[in-house]
Amino acid sequence: MNPTILCKTKKGNTYLYNFNLNQFVLVHPVMVHLLGLAKSGANLADWLEKCPAEGIELENYGRFGREEVAYYYRKYLLFDRNNLFSEMEKGEKLSGRISKEDVSSILSNVNDVVFETTDGCNLNCKYCAFGEYYGNYDKREKKYLDFSMAQKMLDFLLDFWQSPLNRSHKAKINIGFYGGEPLMNVDLMKKVVDYIKRKELRNSFVFRLTTNALLVERNMDFLVENDFGMLISLDGDKENNGYRVFHDGSEAHEEILKNVLALKNRYPTYFERKVSFNTVLHNKNSVEGVYRYFKKNFDKIPLISEVSPIGIRHDKKEEFLNIYRNTEESLALAKDPMALEKEIFQRLSSIRGLCSIINQYSGCCYTDYSGLLYSTKDVKRIPTGTCLPFSKKLFLSVNGKIMPCERIGHQYYYGMVDEQGVHLDAGEVAQKANHYFDKIRHKCTTCYKADLCSVCIYNLKLDGATELNTCPEFMNHEGFSRYQASWLSKLEEHPEYYPRIMDEVYIS
């Protein structure tokens, strides 16, 4: 693969991005010309030898004397000496595999455990991930997760957490509750909290839940007492919230608001510190509308997500497209999109995209001190942007399935909890995961965006096929050049975003 990418922005500036240098360098038109010649196979030394004294004429830029051309040739040679033009091979780098030992190590360091307390919900949201649009989840049967199952899972993990393979000290392990509506099974939450609080570890626990808020008022003392982090799903005002309805189709906004305000009024400090909102964007709200609503009513900026396009049933595609709205497009419709973008900033997917570009390609960003000290050049990694199983999270479904995340199809479980106990074998997890990654690996080795891939393998069609031949994010040289140019154009438009992102944003 060619490690050098030329990209031209909307303003007409040309940059050279190089994978070995990992930086964008501004390039002069003569250098662009030389790079073009080199790419077409010309021997630049011979070419320069024959270059006339009056130099060369470049369309749109004018004439450049031989001396000037020679200068850029010397700069070209400097780049060459610094390996900017050495071929790049991704196959070796993406040949990483997960071992049984890796899985044991990961399990010892799980710092986010999420329980699906129930698959029942007191709302019937149109776009719910377990609703009518999607077909990749277990049948919803209004089940409640039994505490004995949660306890078995925790006991299993406690052994790992207490082992010397755990690398954290005095850190926080997140225990999350998810649904359905998790507060419908608040008894389980109370038992888990009580059980966990009696355990003594080097690390401590913090709790959080994702809720529609309908049962918050009656449970708020418990939630506040245990300092729960609370993410409330709300799409804005009454009209905006039109898809978040009761099972009989009646609107739920008034009832939700009543609960949220009760919490805010009773526990204002907690509300300010621990409560955040998640808004799903669709055809009944807008980025500007929800921003104004939450700012005015709660002095908060919500996280704005789009309706998930993953796992949509074929017969529901049209309906889905009707309600789906893109953040960027919605933002563009605002009165003053630029001002709004600056205000909401990293809560917008477009800015998060820019953050990722800077994080990956500025040559200045490192996750931690190990990344800063040691070279990752020879480190093999797994393909795609998928997290290693359980490295970010362990999710226990109401049916006892042990999964790496709550946002993936229920068919991708790695183990089970049942009456006999926990069935999660590190060797089997590794084998299964490697099997999945092997299906796409070949594709990734020729993808220019492989280092910034956001594809979760569980969202690809893994069933059946031995190897996947398509990937929604695959980029060849030209595609990657256009991709980078679009982000650089945005940065040229807003140069103030670069220092702001570098100074203010934590990029995970």
Add this chain to the structure above:
Amino acid sequence: MKKSSWFYLDPYVHIAIKQGHALVYNTLTGQALEEDSPVIVDLIKKLNTKKHLLVVELGEEELNNPEIAAFVGRVRSHFSGDLIDKSYSGGKPLLMRPQVKVQKDVEELKKGGEGYVGEEIMNYLTEISLYIDNSCTGECSSCAGGYRQFLSCTRGHTPEELEIEDIKRFLNEAQGSSLFKVTILGGDIFAYSKFTELVGYLNKYSKPKTFHSHYLHLEGREEEIGQIDRAFTSFSIQVDVPVKEDRLAGVAAMLARLGLSQDAHYLFVIQKEEEIDEVEAVASRLKLAQFTFKPFYNGNNLAFFKDNIFVNKAELLLLKPSLKQIFSRMKLNPLSFGKITVLSNRGIYANVNAKKIGVLGRDSLYDVVLREMFTGGSWRRSRERVSPCKSCVYCYLCPPLTGYEYSLKRNNLCNLVD
């Protein structure tokens, strides 16, 4: 119409401006420009701001200013930047100004409390050196101070040794870490009362180990050495000069009999220039496969250090530090980061010249690693924190602080600043 250009510095350039003095260092060529003129320093300052991000507009008037024109010429000749005619594009280019960002920067994490700093903290532990005892009858002149300058054996007046159970607990706690080297030192490590038990434990310990011993302590220890499992094990053999060559030859022969010649690394402690030739001659005669010099500052050999250790500008540039190295030196001390030393008095140190960060048997390994990360007293002690380096534009081009700076009682082992 007046001609105007974008003048920019390339993002692979490191810029340092201190006390009216500016450095523009090109990480690809290893060349540096030093500028003192207020006009040029101001221009570099402007280029390096968040507002301008390495790109400024230079009009005809500025380009006709001989001082600026000469500077632009110097920048171009170093390939550290360029001029691009404004008319070539429809607007100002954007360069990602080099500014190191560590997402999990401790100073940021500290704002959230200890728990944030403690997350995955054992990833940072890379080396543990254990002084298991302090007994020795030798009279090496580097004994008292050597271990403060580099990894070296040292003896004590009152006998001390670490509890074997404390050692095991400490090393067990490192199992999930990134530890890649455990060094066992003394005193005389073979005089350690639980040597056989310790070797038995270490033979099963999965991380790489180094046994560090004075060469005279190896004499007659064939049996003890034979107990050591060679897998993931190396031997570091300290030799003080003048060398007792016949005895060193005996040790080398014994190691050869045990098949350990290739795993043995000899460290010759030297204190003056002439000893370099002497050591090279000995190493050649004894056919030592691997050896290095360890200069020892004894309080009276500053001239030797000035000649051999101190660096000048040309030497610094020859080292051609990369942008990543410069970044790491801004945030950390890359030479001491991740290293823990336990002395035979049970004191735990991130740097033996700094304050103790714990006591073996009382504090866990987790506690001391977290403590050091939190305070950053040694692992994050960069030249920016010490005088006179913090006033020098070459601050981050210079190799990190070592034990020598403590012993010489000066941070600038160079002739760049007084």
